[in-house]
Structure formats: C-alpha cells, structure tokens
Amino acid sequence: MxxxxxxxxxxxxxxxxxxxxxxxxxxxxxxxxxxxxxxxxxxxxxxxxxxxxxxxxxxxxxxxxxxxxxxxxxxxxxxxxxxxxxxxxxxxxxxxxxxxxxxxxxxxxxxxxxxxxxxxxxxxxxxxxxxxxxxxxxxxxxxxxxxxxxxxxxxxxxxxxxxxxxxxxxxxxxxxxxxxxxxxxxxxxxxxxxxxxxxxxxxxxxxxxxxxxxxxxxxxxxxxxxRGNCYFFAEVEGPKQDLHSGVYGGTVIEPMTDLIGILDSLISPSGKILIPGIREAVAPLSDEEWKRYQDIEFDMDHYKNKTGVHQLMYNNKVDLLAHMWRYPTVSIHGIEGAFSDPGTKTVIPAKVTAKFSIRQVPDMDPAMVRKQVTEHLHSVFAKRKSPNKLKVTMVIGAKxxxxxxxxxxxxxxxxxxxxxxxxxxxxxxxxxxxxxxxxxxxxxxxxxxxxxxxxxxxxxxxxxxxxxxxxxxxxxxxxxxxxxxxxxxxxxxx
CATH class of the missing domain: 3.40.630.10 (Zn peptidases)
Known part of the structure; x- marks a missing residue:
C-alpha cells in the first residue's frame, strides 16, 4: 500500500x-x-x-x-x-x-x-x-x-x-x-x-x-x-489417646503446649517472619514500585473500617500495599484435634495439627520454603526436649x-x-x-x-x-x- x-x-x-x-x-x-x-x-x-x-x-x-x-x-x-x-x-x-x-x-x-x-x-x-x-x-x-x-x-x-x-x-x-x-x-x-x-x-x-x-x-x-501459597500441616502426637486433664494434667508433656510453642516461633507480634531465609529471598521495593503504589487510589480508613479492626499493621499506604502484595506473610488458620465446640470439655488432646500458610512472592521457591519451614520447626521443637513426635507437611505449593x-x-x-x-x-x-x-x-x-x-x-x-x-x-x-x-x-x- x-x-x-x-x-x-x-x-x-x-x-x-x-x-x-x-x-x-x-x-x-x-x-x-x-x-x-x-x-x-x-x-x-x-x-x-x-x-x-x-x-x-x-x-x-x-x-x-x-x-x-x-x-x-x-x-x-x-x-x-x-x-x-x-x-x-x-x-x-x-x-x-x-x-x-x-x-x-x-x-x-x-x-x-x-x-x-x-x-x-x-x-x-x-x-x-x-x-x-x-x-x-x-x-x-x-x-x-x-x-x-x-x-x-x-x-x-x-x-x-x-x-x-x-x-x-x-x-x-x-x-x-x-x-x-x-x-x-x-x-x-x-x-x-x-x-x-x-x-x-x-x-x-x-x-x-x-x-x-x-x-x-x-x-x-x-x-x-x-502471591503464591505454601500451605502446611504441623502435627504433634503424644499419648495414644485423649486424656483427662484432672487425672493426667501435670504428669504428661501435652502436644497442644508443644504445638503452640512452635507456632509462636513463626512470626513476631509486629508481623516479622522469624523463619530463617524467608525474608532474605525477597527482592527489595524499588523506587519505581514505590511511586506506583503511591499513585494508586486506596482509602486506608475505608479498608480499616471494612475489616472491622481498630489498628492496621502499617500506618501508611505504600507499606500496607507492599505487605499485602509483594512481601510474604504467615497466617495461622486453625488447629485440628483441639476441642472447639461450645462447653467446657477438660481434655488433653493426644494429637493436634496446626494449619498455617505462607503467601510467597517472586524469588521465593516453594521447595525451598518447605525446606526452610521444616528445618526451622524441627529445630525449635528439638530445643523443647519433648518426647512427643512432630511431623511437618506442605500440602500446597502454588507459585x-x-x-x-x-x-x-x-x-x-x-x-x-x-x-x-x-x-x-x-x-x-x-x-x-x-x-x-x-x-x-x-x-x-x-x-x-x-x-x-x-x-x-x-x-x-x-x-x-x-x-x-x-x-x-x-x-x-x-x-x-x-x-x-x-x-x-x-x-x-x-
């Protein structure tokens, strides 16, 4: 033409x-x-x-x-x-x-x-x-x-x-x-x-x-x-059956106590991931990203009101969006085997399984995250010198x-x-x-x-x-x- x-x-x-x-x-x-x-x-x-x-x-x-x-x-x-x-x-x-x-x-x-x-x-x-x-x-x-x-x-x-x-x-x-x-x-x-x-x-x-x-x-x-998602089960097993806390409390090392102890080692109250190697794998926020986040329309007050909380983890838009999108997070979702029904059942569970996930970001590999989490939890558990058994399994490794x-x-x-x-x-x-x-x-x-x-x-x-x-x-x-x-x-x- x-x-x-x-x-x-x-x-x-x-x-x-x-x-x-x-x-x-x-x-x-x-x-x-x-x-x-x-x-x-x-x-x-x-x-x-x-x-x-x-x-x-x-x-x-x-x-x-x-x-x-x-x-x-x-x-x-x-x-x-x-x-x-x-x-x-x-x-x-x-x-x-x-x-x-x-x-x-x-x-x-x-x-x-x-x-x-x-x-x-x-x-x-x-x-x-x-x-x-x-x-x-x-x-x-x-x-x-x-x-x-x-x-x-x-x-x-x-x-x-x-x-x-x-x-x-x-x-x-x-x-x-x-x-x-x-x-x-x-x-x-x-x-x-x-x-x-x-x-x-x-x-x-x-x-x-x-x-x-x-x-x-x-x-x-x-x-x-x-973000990706690495979803874990952490199972602690102790007695062969559930026990009465009045009869056996104080005589056995309880699986639930062990589980809560190792879960506390995953993340700090301020949201800092405590698992060695996780944060080090994340690319730093670039100047270009900072500018893009700064220009995005986002109402933090509305977000806070919608979620129904009195305080957010971060008090400025860029930090909040960055931790929502491009930094990894740890969330604990529940404990299977624990007593959760209404009432006051006085039981020592024989086996409890925590469910938690890590939302991972580019530069993080699910296989490496599994290794890091497994080694970390076993290390923390070993320091407790507990006779109970710990099993860590990653059931989802979405990139x-x-x-x-x-x-x-x-x-x-x-x-x-x-x-x-x-x-x-x-x-x-x-x-x-x-x-x-x-x-x-x-x-x-x-x-x-x-x-x-x-x-x-x-x-x-x-x-x-x-x-x-x-x-x-x-x-x-x-x-x-x-x-x-x-x-x-x-x-x-x-």
Whole structure:
C-alpha cells in the first residue's frame, strides 16, 4: 500500500470501529435485564466444588455453560480431566472442563479467556441477609454466592462475544474460552490438561486473560501479579489417646503446649517472619514500585473500617500495599484435634495439627520454603526436649505470578478502560493466589493480563457476596472494547 494512503485508511477504519463499538454498547444496554436473569439462573446452581455431595450440581453447571456456548455457535468441547481421590479411598469423576472457540482467522490475534464457575460453600445461617443461591437485586447490587467470584465475569465475557455475533459483526480477534469447575479447591486436573493441549488448543493462542480478581477501589484496575501459597500441616502426637486433664494434667508433656510453642516461633507480634531465609529471598521495593503504589487510589480508613479492626499493621499506604502484595506473610488458620465446640470439655488432646500458610512472592521457591519451614520447626521443637513426635507437611505449593506491564497487552487494557470508564486504571498486584496464571505462563510462554470487573467491596468468599449491576454491565462493555484494542496490536507492528 502507498504510505501516503495509509493514514487515510486508518482514519476510516477508526471511524468504522467507533460506530461498531457504539452499536455494541447499545446492544448491551438493551439486553442488561437478560444478562441479570442469566446470572440468576447460574447462581441458583449450588456448584460448590468442596462438597462432594454437590458434585451433581457441579456437573450440571458445566453442562449449562457448554449449552449456552453451543447455542452461540461456538466450537465446544467438554474435556475429561480424570478423577478425584477421596480421603476414604473412593474416587469420583472431576467436572469436565469446557473449551470453546469463536473464529479461526489466522491473520487475527487469538485471545484465550480463563474463568471458573464453581463456588465457595454458603448457607443462609452463616450470616447471609439473603438466600445465597437466589440472586437478590438490592440497591443496584446483585447478591448471591459466586456472583462476583466468578460467574458474572465469565458471563460478561460470553455476553461480549454474543453481542458481536447477534449484530452480525465480525469478531476483531479469535476468541477461546477455558472454563473449569474446581478452582476453589485447587483446580484439580487443570494443569495436566493445559500441558496436554499445549500443542493443540493453546497452540495458536497469542494472549491469555483472567478475570478472577477485583478492583482495589472505585477506580478500575489491571492486575499484573499475585502471591503464591505454601500451605502446611504441623502435627504433634503424644499419648495414644485423649486424656483427662484432672487425672493426667501435670504428669504428661501435652502436644497442644508443644504445638503452640512452635507456632509462636513463626512470626513476631509486629508481623516479622522469624523463619530463617524467608525474608532474605525477597527482592527489595524499588523506587519505581514505590511511586506506583503511591499513585494508586486506596482509602486506608475505608479498608480499616471494612475489616472491622481498630489498628492496621502499617500506618501508611505504600507499606500496607507492599505487605499485602509483594512481601510474604504467615497466617495461622486453625488447629485440628483441639476441642472447639461450645462447653467446657477438660481434655488433653493426644494429637493436634496446626494449619498455617505462607503467601510467597517472586524469588521465593516453594521447595525451598518447605525446606526452610521444616528445618526451622524441627529445630525449635528439638530445643523443647519433648518426647512427643512432630511431623511437618506442605500440602500446597502454588507459585506466584508476575507480568510485565510494559507489554502491548497492558496497553490494550489501559486503552479499553479509558474508553469505557473515561479514566486510567490502577496497576495493582493481588495478595491472594491464582495458581493457574503461573501454569499458563510456564506452559504457553504467552503474555497474561488479569482484567477484573469485580468491585472492591464484593465480599468474595464471605457472607453477602455481590457484584454491582454497574460493574457487571460496564464490565461487559470493557471486554468488548478490550477485544477491539487487542486487534490493533498486530496492526501496530505492520
């Protein structure tokens, strides 16, 4: 093409794309009540992946996803990922992973979207104000288990593609979706499935998008990093059976006393990790990071009020965000075998197991963390000269994920946010763990972006989980705009 003609052609193309975008936005606004009803139908399915009694509901949920995508004309496959072995030795089939493809134009970019439709447990008596599996529309918010994590974001992506198809508009990129049903319990079988399909389903993928996260404030966000998670069991075993504290108290060395003693060696009252080697592995906060954190919109008073505490660990925004996202933390979650029911049972437990985790960050290796924790606890335990037995086991070793915000994918994300919300996004990291991001990164070697639409106050995993109508509908528009922006990446390279 004549170089002198190129600017005029690009101007015409830009005008056409702007017109198409407005048509797509109009379509979304006209169908928003249908979108809410679809979410209502999805939330009604108790797709709790942690409860094997709910496994039929989970299989039904995956079937609903596949059926909707088939009705849209996508190339849908239900992929078997094996079986789950239960503690009693039995096994049952894992829910199939749904994959779908829209478009096969080799001249276009191919975007792969990941999401999940399983949910955390929820009961009305847990403290919900509404039935957790009956989507309730109150004051502009849609309350229900899984509404924000992750059913609405998955549906928003589906609605984005659906809008193009309904208006007979050509998708600006090829779109693939991978939707699973075991994310809340560790994505059983998914890593192996991704590896097995690296040279088939994922072979032509250019970019991967994950929307299983949320904003930090009222400002839209793009996420470029998550922490990993090393989860431990520390078991102390003593007598052959539980003992009466009045008869045996003062005559035996109690496992619970040993356990509390070694747990106290993990972290100081000020939050300093006491395990040798952990803090030394962490990269120092750079000047660039400090500036980015300083510019992020974050209300510390609101955060404190939301958590219901009188004092936070740190009293300035940068320190708090840094320790939330890019420094490791130790959390003690519970003690199995201890008496925890109401009442005053005077028992000396024969065996107690502490459950704790370390959220690790880039430059920390789970295998090394396991070695450091195990050696530290055994060293502390040995100094107690106890006759009891200590066993330390790491049951989860999920790696952290970090992306380069300078790549074209994030530029496309910024442009899409600017177009829909008329503001620049915050670039944030996530304190939690999304292990599949690291798997995608390692296996496909492709750029990954996390593009959340969930609000900062959605209450993920908590009572009264919700997503706002605004975020759900405008999030659908964001995904439409993002697909268009990604289509420009290749053109910019020509």
């Amino acid at each position: 004549n170089p002198q003609v190129l600017p005029a052609v690009l101007l015409v193309l830009s005008a056409v794309q702007a017109f198409q975008y407005q048509e797509l936005v109009r379509y979304v606004d006209e169908h928003k009540e249908e979108y809410v009803e679809t979410l209502r139908n999805w939330v009604a399915v108790e797709s709790d992946s942690s409860n094997v009694q709910k496994r039929p509901d989970l299989h039904h949920m995956m079937g609903m996803v596949a059926q909707k995508l088939q009705l849209m004309g996508g190339t849908v496959k239900l992929v078997d990922i094996g079986e789950q072995e239960l503690p009693d030795g039995q096994s049952l089939p894992l829910p199939q992973v749904v994959t779908v493809q829209f478009g096969r134009d080799p001249s276009k970019q191919t975007v792969c979207v990941y999401g999940h439709v399983d949910v955390q447990p929820a009961k009305l008596e847990d403290g919900w104000a509404t039935d957790p599996f009956n989507l309730t529309d109150l004051n502009g918010n849609l309350y229900g288990r899984g509404a924000s994590d992750n059913k609405a974001p998955v549906l928003a992506w589906i609605h984005a593609v659906e809008a193009y198809l309904a208006l007979n508009m050509e998708l600006p990129v090829n779109v693939k979706l991978v939707i699973e049903g075991m994310e809340e319990t560790g994505s059983n079988g998914l890593d192996a499935m991704i590896m097995a399909q690296r040279d088939t389903f994922f072979s032509d993928v250019d970019y991967i998008v994950i929307s299983d996260c949320g904003w930090l404030s009222r400002r839209p966000a793009l996420t470029y990093g998550t 952290p994920w970090l992306s380069d915000t300078q790549n074209p994918l994030f530029e496309a994300g910024k442009a899409a946010v600017k177009r829909v919300f008329n503001m620049d996004p915050d670039l944030i990291r996530e304190g939690g763990t999304i292990p599949i991001a690291k798997t995608f990164q390692d296996v496909t070697q492709k750029s990954i972006i996390m593009m959340p639409i969930g609000g900062f106050d959605d209450g993920l995993h908590s009572q009264n989980e919700k997503i706002s109508r605004y975020n759900y509908i405008e999030g659908t528009k964001l995904f439409i705009a993002f697909l268009n922006e990604v289509s420009q990446i290749r053109k910019a390279r020509v």
